[in-house]
């Protein structure tokens with residue numbers, strides 16, 4: 001019988017917990033390592049829809065990218081959305097595990113998948129540590145030089161994004177590209193420092209854009225959702241290979257949608 005702890009050990013190989021940022025809250029968030037597992041649902045977020053899907057599927061475990069519990073809880077009020085969700089999970093004996101910034105940094109994680117989709121070569125981490133531990137973001141080269149108009153359309157298509165926002169820098173062509181899935185505006189200066197012509201991320205704010213224009217680097221804000229959603233399918237597939245046990249069934253959520261609708 002496979003237990004949650006066995007899956008946790010596999011997850012630590014895929015996205016070592018030691019790669020997580022200090023402020024993060026990855027790991028087992030609901031449930032017990034002793035619980036048995038037969039069915040796993042992989043999703044970006046443990047939303048109400050995903051929890052309902054897990055109940056329908058008969059999942060024992062939901063593995064997500066974003067930690068369902070992030071800030072310390074002050075109460076578990078079952079008349080409010082978060083408490084009701086925790087109640088439903090416990091009632092159905094469903095555990096929840098998250099691999100967040102550790103999955104961003106991990107080899108084959110969020111940022112490597114994004115770099116692969118964009119077709120970068122000579123991929124290196126955007127941020128480096130003295131001991132060569134993989135960290136957040138990636139930087140690499142496009143096979144052919146392009147311009148911001150063509151490149152932004154290409155990124156939108158590749159990520160199947162509903163929308164993207166562009167901050168045009170100076171009139172440079174694009175060959176060297178940096179990226180950070182999710183919310184990576186804080187690394188605009190780093191991307192520029194390493195000579196990136198364009199930087200792909202999400203959650204870019206007005207003043208981040210002004211800063212980028214002053215530096216001359218192009219920014220493609222492809223959205224927090226679209227830059228991370230590809231990891232769901234990839235993670236489920238890696239988990240299927242790693243947890244090569246007969247009685248375990250792993251499915252991925254394919255109905256995730258961006259919270260934003262653009263009109």
Ligand SMILES: [Zn+2]
Nearest residue numbers: 182183224228
């Ligand atoms: Zn994210």
